[in-house]
Amino acid sequence: MGPVTVTIGKKGDTEPPPPRASWHLRANAIVVAWIALAIAAAVSPGVLPAPRWLVIHVFLLGAVTTAIVIWSEHFAAALLRVGAPERRWSITRLATLNAATVAVLYGVAVGPWPVAAAGAAAVVGVVVWHATVLAGMLKRALPGPFGHVIGWYLAAAGALAVGGALGGLLAAHVGNGPMYERLHAAHAETNLFGWVALTVLGTLFTLWPTVLRARLSPLTRRCSRLALRLAVAGLGLMLPSLLLGLRWVAVAGLAVYLAAAAVALTPLAETLRRRRPHTGAAWTLGAGVAWFGIALITDLVLVAIRTADDLPAALEPLLPLVLAGFAAQVLLGSLMHLLPAVLGGGPARFKQNAALLERGWPYRLAAANLGVPLLSLPVPEPLGLLGWALVLAPAVAFVALAVTALLLARHPQGRVSPAPLGVVVGCLLTAAAVAVAMSGGAGSARLDVVPGAQRTVEVTLAAMRVRPAVVNAPSGARLTLRVTNADAQRHDLRLSTGDRTPMLAPGETAVLKLAPLAGPVEGACTVAGHKAAGMTMRIVPAPAAASAESSYAGHSQHMGHAGMDLSGTAGTGQPSIARPEATALDPGAPMSAGWTPYDATLKPAAGGKEHRVEIRVKETDLEVAPGVRRRMWTFDGSVPGPTLRGRVGDVFVVTFVNDGTIGHGIDFHAGAVAPDGPMRTIDPGQRLTYRFRADRAGAWLYHCSTMPMSLHIANGMYGAVVIDPPDLPTVDREFVLVQGELYLGRPDQDDLGSRILEGRPDGWMFNGTAAGYDHAPLTAEAGERVRIWVVAGGPGTGTAFHVVGVPFDTVYKEGAYLLKRGDPGGAQVLDLAPAQGGFAELVFPEPGHYPFVDHTMPRAEAGAHGLFAVSAP
Ligand SMILES: [Cu+2]
Numbered sequence: 001m002g003p004v005t006v007t008i009g010k011k012g013d014t015e016p017p018p019p020r021a022s023w024h025l026r027a028n029a030i031v032v033a034w035i036a037l038a039i040a041a042a043v044s045p046g047v048l049p050a051p052r053w054l055v056i057h058v059f060l061l062g063a064v065t066t067a068i069v070i071w072s073e074h075f076a077a078a079l080l081r082v083g084a085p086e087r088r089w090s091i092t093r094l095a096t097l098n099a100a101t102v103a104v105l106y107g108v109a110v111g112p113w114p115v116a117a118a119g120a121a122a123v124v125g126v127v128v129w130h131a132t133v134l135a136g137m138l139k140r141a142l143p144g145p146f147g148h149v150i151g152w153y154l155a156a157a158g159a160l161a162v163g164g165a166l167g168g169l170l171a172a173h174v175g176n177g178p179m180y181e182r183l184h185a186a187h188a189e190t191n192l193f194g195w196v197a198l199t200v201l202g203t204l205f206t207l208w209p210t211v212l213r214a215r216l217s218p219l220t221r222r223c224s225r226l227a228l229r230l231a232v233a234g235l236g237l238m239l240p241s242l243l244l245g246l247r248w249v250a251v252a253g254l255a256v257y258l259a260a261a262a263v264a265l266t267p268l269a270e271t272l273r274r275r276r277p278h279t280g281a282a283w284t285l286g287a288g289v290a291w292f293g294i295a296l297i298t299d300l301v302l303v304a305i306r307t308a309d310d311l312p313a314a315l316e317p318l319l320p321l322v323l324a325g326f327a328a329q330v331l332l333g334s335l336m337h338l339l340p341a342v343l344g345g346g347p348a349r350f351k352q353n354a355a356l357l358e359r360g361w362p363y364r365l366a367a368a369n370l371g372v373p374l375l376s377l378p379v380p381e382p383l384g385l386l387g388w389a390l391v392l393a394p395a396v397a398f399v400a401l402a403v404t405a406l407l408l409a410r411h412p413q414g415r416v417s418p419a420p421l422g423v424v425v426g427c428l429l430t431a432a433a434v435a436v437a438m439s440g441g442a443g444s445a446r447l448d449v450v451p452g453a454q455r456t457v458e459v460t461l462a463a464m465r466v467r468p469a470v471v472n473a474p475s476g477a478r479l480t481l482r483v484t485n486a487d488a489q490r491h492d493l494r495l496s497t498g499d500r501t502p503m504l505a506p507g508e509t510a511v512l513k514l515a516p517l518a519g520p521v522e523g524a525c526t527v528a529g530h531k532a533a534g535m536t537m538r539i540v541p542a543p544a545a546a547s548a549e550s551s552y553a554g555h556s557q558h559m560g561h562a563g564m565d566l567s568g569t570a571g572t573g574q575p576s577i578a579r580p581e582a583t584a585l586d587p588g589a590p591m592s593a594g595w596t597p598y599d600a601t602l603k604p605a606a607g608g609k610e611h612r613v614e615i616r617v618k619e620t621d622l623e624v625a626p627g628v629r630r631r632m633w634t635f636d637g638s639v640p641g642p643t644l645r646g647r648v649g650d651v652f653v654v655t656f657v658n659d660g661t662i663g664h665g666i667d668f669h670a671g672a673v674a675p676d677g678p679m680r681t682i683d684p685g686q687r688l689t690y691r692f693r694a695d696r697a698g699a700w701l702y703h704c705s706t707m708p709m710s711l712h713i714a715n716g717m718y719g720a721v722v723i724d725p726p727d728l729p730t731v732d733r734e735f736v737l738v739q740g741e742l743y744l745g746r747p748d749q750d751d752l753g754s755r756i757l758e759g760r761p762d763g764w765m766f767n768g769t770a771a772g773y774d775h776a777p778l779t780a781e782a783g784e785r786v787r788i789w790v791v792a793g794g795p796g797t798g799t800a801f802h803v804v805g806v807p808f809d810t811v812y813k814e815g816a817y818l819l820k821r822g823d824p825g826g827a828q829v830l831d832l833a834p835a836q837g838g839f840a841e842l843v844f845p846e847p848g849h850y851p852f853v854d855h856t857m858p859r860a861e862a863g864a865h866g867l868f869a870v871s872a873p
Contacts, residue, residue, distance in 0.1 A: 120168030152202025159194020280361025285333030291325025529711030532753015639768030641719030699837025770863025
């Protein structure tokens with residue numbers, strides 16, 4: 001028994017007396033059931049955020065589209081004063097629409113895709129049929145004051161024909177990469193502002209005065225005709241330009257559409273001036289219209305500032321405004337007003353039902369409209385959940401009240417109709433489809449796609465991994481990847497096919513529709529270093545699937561470690577760059593004109609117990625070796641970052657600002673704090689305050705705390721904090737030298753991460769330049785006592801710090817003296833593991849040039865080398 005097999009009236013009987021209420025009752029039961037299902041899909045555990053698509057389409061295609069087809073037909077018949085269309089055909093349309101909706105939901109979520117495409121085609125077909133019925137009614141009708149409303153319904157149906165067809169193309173995987181994004185944007189804008197909004201605007205001309213119990217504004221007809229022309233022109237301008245990526249033409253189209261909305265709302269505002277809303281239905285409807293305006297303006301701004309290719313992702317925050325703010329409230333407000341009338345049962349029952357549906361409306365209204373901004377604004381997680389609760393609670397309350405009212409309005413004969421049973425079965429089937437679609441196996445590292453089965457792959461980005469890392473799919477399979485960033489920092493996914501997600505903030509999801517699988521597809525996160533750290537995935541077509549494991553392992557082995565640079569086979573679309581400069585490092589070459597060395601002179605600690613500093617992440621081009629410039633990721637523009645100095649017990653309040661282009665963090669070894677908060681990664685533009693008390697003396701490292709740290713440190717993100725031991729004697733000169741590895745190339749170069757992990761630097765640097773102090777020697781005078789603070793920045797190597805020609809008479813390593821002035825022994829090396837620090841003191845006996853080196857000789861020869869130029873006193 002189908003969901004709407006109804007036993008009303010006799011064949012050819014156009015206006016049977018009681019069934020009118022009964023028919024609408026049943027039809028609206030479907031709408032209420034779809035709303036309930038949308039709520040269920042939204043609150044099911046594990047649903048959010050990935051299967052947003054389902055929630056959106058259960059609501060818009062299920063509830064809203066069904067309601068539009070039911071009500072526009074009802075209004076057309078009532079306004080034109082023509083008989084309602086033949087009931088059995090109305091029921092056929094509705095049944096087909098709901099079957100088609102289930103097909104779309106099932107086909108997209110579970111597959112195969114032709115089911116979804118056929119469903120989309122059927123939806124379009126039903127709506128075109130519906131439009132011809134309306135047009136026929138208009139033709140039959142005598143000229144009347146309300147004919148203009150039908151024009152809106154016809155235009156809306158035309159928009160759905162286009163928007164639904166675009167949706168069918170999306171479901172059929174037409175268009176990959178940027179083309180997919182444009183189709184997606186055009187599909188969403190056409191259906192929302194065409195199908196949904198045009199219907200709503202057209203209906204409001206008569207519904208709004210009815211709800212307010214006011215007379216129609218005399219402006220109505222003129223405004224309606226002008227607004228409809230403008231709206232159609234605006235949509236007609238916007239659609240092709242969205243598809244072609246002509247942003248400014250699309251903006252112009254939207255502006256025309258915005259003008260149309262303003263004209264259409266003028267008579268409504270005029271009515272409002274005469275009569276204030278006093279029912280829950282009126283207020284809810286009014287709030288919905290207000291959100292329509294807000295959503296429209298927000299949309300205009302977003303289209304203006306985003307390119308067509310990343311528009312769908314940019315429109316994400318708009319969804320709550322459109323779905324919960326506009327569509328849901330217009331739907332609920334209309335149903336609150338219309339249900340009592342169609343439930344029938346005489347004036348007493350009407351009043352009773354109206355009171356029932358309006359119960360507690362001020363609270364429901366307040367909750368929903370507080371919830372909408374919480375859902376669309378970037379608020380912390382608990383507030384976001386509160387937003388969901390605030391939006392869903394009134395919807396649940398309405399469904400409960402509506403079901404109560406529907407149950408009270410029994411069939412006149414008291415028979416149990418099969419229709420509710422059919423609705424329940426249909427909803428359960430759809431719920432099952434939702435549940436199947438949700439069980440995407442996001443946690444597993446491998447996924448085998450069986451032919452004809454699940455084609456939508458849930459992909460999660462987190463903890464430097466892409467899950468699943470290997471997808472085995474039959475050759476020719478059309479995969480949809482629903483990519484969710486489940487991490488605390490930003491990621492994206494870029495495939496060798498050219499498909500790519502936008503950069504995803506934590507919690508965001510993007511959908512990639514791939515072309516039929518022809519060969520292996522490689523994927524990786526493009527955030528610098530993440531690919532090398534293991535954020536890769538591989539889609540293997542079936543003939544190769546059997547041997548995929550071994551070939552994948554073999555390939556990885558070839559690259560040195562699992563999940564490494566796979567660009568040898570397919571790459572990421574960028575040519576893999578070799579290391580052209582690897583042999584170009586020439587310590588003896590001259591420095592470029594204008595180069596200034598990092599000032600190694602260490603000034604005494606400033607007075608006071610509290611030191612306030614601001615450290616900004618900057619991406620700076622620096623000369624890292626003679627004649628070799630490279631973009632570095634820096635703290636405050638230098639490598640190493642600024643050296644902080646204080647005494648035991650001093651407090652450092654560091655304002656850390658990320659002026660870079662990717663996320664960074666900071667970690668001060670000199671303090672004792674729980675890393676969770678202060679060492680978190682902050683996105684570009686963000687800042688954090690990092691406060692620590694230096695309770696212990698030493699030469700401490702600080703560095704970027706964002707994964708992969710090896711990359712961030714190798715790209716220059718480190719520096720030193722010097723905390724003087726108590727009773728530290730004064731000396732004639734103090735220097736600080738922070739040793740670090742040098743990797744040539746760009747910070748985001750493909751093979752950089754692998755070179756770091758394999759410990760293959762191109763050179764070593766003191767204070768950010770290989771052999772820099774050979775060209776700009778540190779100066780001292782013979783007989784002076786010189787203290788040299790040394791910190792090993794790494795990331796992978798320490799130092800064996802040595803000054804050629806003079807033994808140290810004092811060595812302080814990691815918080816303790818190994819050797820003190822006056823001891824009979826001497827020291828030749830201050831040895832530091834990565835991140836360790838200390839100082840050594842010496843007295844130059846006579847004028848001359850004294851090299852200082854990392855006595856790990858290959859490193860000295862590759863740049864860990866400098867000079868003291870000692871002059872006569
Ligand atoms: Cu960093």
